[in-house]
Amino acid sequence: AQTVTQSQPEMSVQEAETVTLSCTYDTSENNYYLFWYKQPPSRQMILVIRQEAYKQQNATENRFSVNFQKAAKSFSLKISDSQLGDTAMYFCALRETSGSRLTFGEGTQLTVNP
Amino acid sequence: EAGVAQSPRYKIIEKRQSVAFWCNPISGHATLYWYQQILGQGPKLLIQFQNNGVVDDSQLPKDRFSAERLKGVDSTLKIQPAKLEDSAVYLCASSFAGGTGHEQFFGPGTRLTVL
Numbered sequence: 246a247q248t249v250t251q252s253q254p255e256m257s258v259q260e261a262e263t264v265t266l267s268c269t270y271d272t273s274e275n276n277y278y279l280f281w282y283k284q285p286p287s288r289q290m291i292l293v294i295r296q297e298a299y300k301q302q303n304a305t306e307n308r309f310s311v312n313f314q315k316a317a318k319s320f321s322l323k324i325s326d327s328q329l330g331d332t333a334m335y336f337c338a339l340r341e342t343s344g345s346r347l348t349f350g351e352g353t354q355l356t357v358n359p
Numbered sequence: 360e361a362g363v364a365q366s367p368r369y370k371i372i373e374k375r376q377s378v379a380f381w382c383n384p385i386s387g388h389a390t391l392y393w394y395q396q397i398l399g400q401g402p403k404l405l406i407q408f409q410n411n412g413v414v415d416d417s418q419l420p421k422d423r424f425s426a427e428r429l430k431g432v433d434s435t436l437k438i439q440p441a442k443l444e445d446s447a448v449y450l451c452a453s454s455f456a457g458g459t460g461h462e463q464f465f466g467p468g469t470r471l472t473v474l
Binding site for chain 1: 392399402452470
Protein backbone atom coordinates (compact mmCIF):
# COMPACT_ATOMS: atom_id res chain seq x y z
CA ALA A 246 0.00 0.00 0.00
CA GLN A 247 1.17 3.50 -0.76
CA THR A 248 1.82 5.85 2.16
CA VAL A 249 2.85 9.48 2.48
CA THR A 250 4.39 10.99 5.61
CA GLN A 251 4.88 14.64 6.48
CA SER A 252 6.77 14.90 9.75
CA GLN A 253 6.42 18.66 10.26
CA PRO A 254 2.91 19.55 11.48
CA GLU A 255 3.75 23.25 11.63
CA MET A 256 6.41 25.56 10.26
CA SER A 257 6.93 29.29 10.15
CA VAL A 258 9.15 31.54 8.07
CA GLN A 259 9.80 35.24 7.77
CA GLU A 260 8.59 37.03 4.69
CA ALA A 261 11.16 36.97 1.83
CA GLU A 262 13.05 34.03 3.35
CA THR A 263 13.27 30.44 2.11
CA VAL A 264 11.58 27.45 3.70
CA THR A 265 11.65 23.73 2.95
CA LEU A 266 8.81 21.33 3.71
CA SER A 267 9.62 17.63 4.02
CA CYS A 268 7.79 14.61 2.67
CA THR A 269 8.64 10.93 2.53
CA TYR A 270 6.62 8.23 0.86
CA ASP A 271 6.50 4.53 0.27
CA THR A 272 5.41 2.67 -2.82
CA SER A 273 6.27 -0.64 -4.40
CA GLU A 274 5.98 0.76 -7.89
CA ASN A 275 8.68 2.31 -10.04
CA ASN A 276 6.42 4.72 -11.89
CA TYR A 277 4.28 7.25 -10.08
CA TYR A 278 3.54 10.94 -9.70
CA LEU A 279 4.18 13.15 -6.69
CA PHE A 280 2.33 16.37 -5.96
CA TRP A 281 2.35 19.27 -3.56
CA TYR A 282 -1.04 20.85 -2.92
CA LYS A 283 -1.75 24.09 -1.08
CA GLN A 284 -4.89 24.58 0.97
CA PRO A 285 -5.40 28.17 2.15
CA PRO A 286 -7.83 28.96 4.97
CA SER A 287 -10.66 29.27 2.39
CA ARG A 288 -10.21 25.49 1.88
CA GLN A 289 -9.88 25.45 -1.92
CA MET A 290 -7.09 22.95 -2.62
CA ILE A 291 -4.69 24.14 -5.32
CA LEU A 292 -1.95 22.21 -7.11
CA VAL A 293 1.45 23.80 -6.49
CA ILE A 294 3.84 21.50 -8.31
CA ARG A 295 4.02 18.03 -9.82
CA GLN A 296 6.92 15.57 -10.30
CA GLU A 297 6.98 12.49 -12.50
CA ALA A 298 9.07 9.75 -10.91
CA TYR A 299 10.76 8.74 -14.16
CA LYS A 300 12.13 12.27 -14.62
CA GLN A 301 15.38 12.90 -12.81
CA GLN A 302 15.20 16.65 -13.17
CA ASN A 303 13.56 18.38 -10.24
CA ALA A 304 10.38 20.29 -11.09
CA THR A 305 10.22 24.05 -10.60
CA GLU A 306 7.33 26.51 -10.76
CA ASN A 307 8.43 30.09 -10.21
CA ARG A 308 9.28 30.38 -6.48
CA PHE A 309 8.46 26.72 -5.83
CA SER A 310 10.85 23.87 -6.45
CA VAL A 311 11.22 20.30 -5.30
CA ASN A 312 14.10 18.09 -4.25
CA PHE A 313 13.14 14.63 -5.46
CA GLN A 314 15.33 11.81 -4.13
CA LYS A 315 13.87 8.64 -5.61
CA ALA A 316 16.16 6.17 -3.86
CA ALA A 317 15.47 7.76 -0.50
CA LYS A 318 11.75 8.16 -1.35
CA SER A 319 11.93 11.78 -0.36
CA PHE A 320 10.09 14.69 -1.97
CA SER A 321 10.64 18.08 -0.31
CA LEU A 322 9.19 21.43 -1.34
CA LYS A 323 11.27 24.60 -1.27
CA ILE A 324 9.55 27.96 -1.27
CA SER A 325 11.84 30.87 -2.06
CA ASP A 326 11.13 34.53 -1.30
CA SER A 327 8.19 33.56 0.92
CA GLN A 328 5.13 35.79 0.71
CA LEU A 329 2.27 36.34 3.13
CA GLY A 330 -0.05 34.65 0.63
CA ASP A 331 1.94 31.44 0.98
CA THR A 332 0.41 30.94 4.41
CA ALA A 333 -1.58 27.72 4.07
CA MET A 334 -1.67 24.01 4.76
CA TYR A 335 0.57 22.13 2.37
CA PHE A 336 -0.10 18.51 1.44
CA CYS A 337 2.23 16.08 -0.23
CA ALA A 338 0.46 13.45 -2.35
CA LEU A 339 1.34 10.32 -4.32
CA ARG A 340 -0.39 8.64 -7.23
CA GLU A 341 0.78 5.33 -8.64
CA THR A 342 0.51 4.76 -12.37
CA SER A 343 -1.15 1.39 -11.79
CA GLY A 344 -4.05 3.01 -9.98
CA SER A 345 -5.87 6.27 -9.85
CA ARG A 346 -6.04 6.96 -6.13
CA LEU A 347 -4.32 10.06 -4.79
CA THR A 348 -2.87 9.42 -1.31
CA PHE A 349 -2.23 12.50 0.82
CA GLY A 350 0.06 13.09 3.77
CA GLU A 351 -1.11 14.65 7.01
CA GLY A 352 -0.14 18.15 5.94
CA THR A 353 2.20 20.91 7.14
CA GLN A 354 0.73 24.21 8.30
CA LEU A 355 3.02 26.97 7.01
CA THR A 356 2.81 30.47 8.43
CA VAL A 357 4.65 33.34 6.77
CA ASN A 358 5.32 36.15 9.22
CA PRO A 359 5.69 39.79 8.17
CA GLU B 360 -13.54 28.75 -16.69
CA ALA B 361 -15.85 27.91 -13.80
CA GLY B 362 -14.39 25.75 -11.07
CA VAL B 363 -15.83 22.80 -9.20
CA ALA B 364 -19.00 23.82 -7.42
CA GLN B 365 -20.24 22.28 -4.19
CA SER B 366 -23.24 22.86 -1.98
CA PRO B 367 -24.04 23.39 0.74
CA ARG B 368 -20.88 24.96 2.17
CA TYR B 369 -21.84 24.14 5.75
CA LYS B 370 -24.21 21.62 7.30
CA ILE B 371 -25.01 20.82 10.92
CA ILE B 372 -27.08 17.74 11.72
CA GLU B 373 -27.71 15.43 14.63
CA LYS B 374 -26.47 11.88 14.68
CA ARG B 375 -28.69 9.34 12.97
CA GLN B 376 -30.00 12.00 10.58
CA SER B 377 -29.41 11.91 6.84
CA VAL B 378 -27.51 14.42 4.74
CA ALA B 379 -26.68 14.89 1.07
CA PHE B 380 -23.97 16.87 -0.68
CA TRP B 381 -23.95 18.03 -4.27
CA CYS B 382 -21.05 18.54 -6.67
CA ASN B 383 -20.87 19.99 -10.16
CA PRO B 384 -17.49 19.33 -11.80
CA ILE B 385 -15.67 21.46 -14.33
CA SER B 386 -17.33 21.19 -17.72
CA GLY B 387 -15.83 18.42 -19.80
CA HIS B 388 -14.17 16.62 -16.91
CA ALA B 389 -14.92 12.93 -17.11
CA THR B 390 -13.52 11.94 -13.73
CA LEU B 391 -15.04 12.98 -10.41
CA TYR B 392 -13.77 12.28 -6.91
CA TRP B 393 -15.22 12.58 -3.42
CA TYR B 394 -12.78 12.97 -0.52
CA GLN B 395 -13.32 13.07 3.23
CA GLN B 396 -11.00 15.38 5.16
CA ILE B 397 -11.15 15.01 8.93
CA LEU B 398 -9.75 17.95 10.88
CA GLY B 399 -5.97 17.75 11.11
CA GLN B 400 -5.66 15.05 8.44
CA GLY B 401 -5.12 14.87 4.73
CA PRO B 402 -8.02 14.12 2.40
CA LYS B 403 -8.99 10.49 1.96
CA LEU B 404 -10.59 9.25 -1.25
CA LEU B 405 -14.10 7.90 -0.75
CA ILE B 406 -15.15 7.23 -4.33
CA GLN B 407 -14.04 7.91 -7.89
CA PHE B 408 -16.30 8.05 -10.94
CA GLN B 409 -15.28 7.81 -14.57
CA ASN B 410 -18.24 9.33 -16.42
CA ASN B 411 -21.16 7.66 -14.60
CA GLY B 412 -19.33 4.47 -13.64
CA VAL B 413 -17.56 3.77 -10.35
CA VAL B 414 -13.79 3.22 -10.66
CA ASP B 415 -12.81 3.00 -6.99
CA ASP B 416 -15.07 2.87 -3.94
CA SER B 417 -12.89 0.65 -1.78
CA GLN B 418 -12.71 3.22 1.04
CA LEU B 419 -16.40 4.15 1.02
CA PRO B 420 -18.30 2.94 4.13
CA LYS B 421 -21.06 1.39 2.11
CA ASP B 422 -23.29 0.64 5.07
CA ARG B 423 -24.02 4.35 5.46
CA PHE B 424 -22.47 6.22 2.53
CA SER B 425 -23.74 6.21 -1.03
CA ALA B 426 -22.90 8.24 -4.11
CA GLU B 427 -24.19 8.55 -7.60
CA ARG B 428 -23.33 10.39 -10.75
CA LEU B 429 -26.29 10.18 -13.04
CA LYS B 430 -25.70 11.29 -16.63
CA GLY B 431 -21.98 11.54 -15.93
CA VAL B 432 -22.02 15.16 -14.78
CA ASP B 433 -23.32 16.19 -11.34
CA SER B 434 -22.83 13.95 -8.36
CA THR B 435 -24.40 13.55 -4.95
CA LEU B 436 -22.92 11.97 -1.84
CA LYS B 437 -25.29 10.81 0.86
CA ILE B 438 -24.78 9.74 4.46
CA GLN B 439 -27.58 7.80 6.13
CA PRO B 440 -27.54 7.62 9.12
CA ALA B 441 -24.78 10.00 10.17
CA LYS B 442 -22.40 9.27 13.04
CA LEU B 443 -20.34 11.64 15.14
CA GLU B 444 -17.16 10.49 13.40
CA ASP B 445 -18.54 11.64 10.05
CA SER B 446 -17.83 15.24 11.05
CA ALA B 447 -15.40 16.39 8.37
CA VAL B 448 -15.01 18.46 5.24
CA TYR B 449 -16.21 16.65 2.14
CA LEU B 450 -14.26 17.67 -0.92
CA CYS B 451 -15.25 17.09 -4.50
CA ALA B 452 -12.65 17.15 -7.25
CA SER B 453 -12.64 16.57 -10.99
CA SER B 454 -10.08 15.91 -13.68
CA PHE B 455 -10.17 15.77 -17.45
CA ALA B 456 -9.44 12.06 -17.35
CA GLY B 457 -8.47 9.48 -14.78
CA GLY B 458 -4.85 9.24 -15.87
CA THR B 459 -2.17 9.42 -13.25
CA GLY B 460 -0.70 12.75 -14.26
CA HIS B 461 -3.95 14.60 -14.78
CA GLU B 462 -4.41 17.45 -12.33
CA GLN B 463 -7.33 17.22 -9.99
CA PHE B 464 -9.24 20.44 -9.42
CA PHE B 465 -10.91 20.76 -6.04
CA GLY B 466 -14.09 22.43 -4.96
CA PRO B 467 -14.42 24.55 -1.79
CA GLY B 468 -15.79 21.63 0.22
CA THR B 469 -18.77 21.08 2.49
CA ARG B 470 -18.08 21.24 6.21
CA LEU B 471 -20.29 18.73 8.03
CA THR B 472 -20.78 18.85 11.77
CA VAL B 473 -22.60 15.93 13.39
CA LEU B 474 -23.87 16.64 16.91
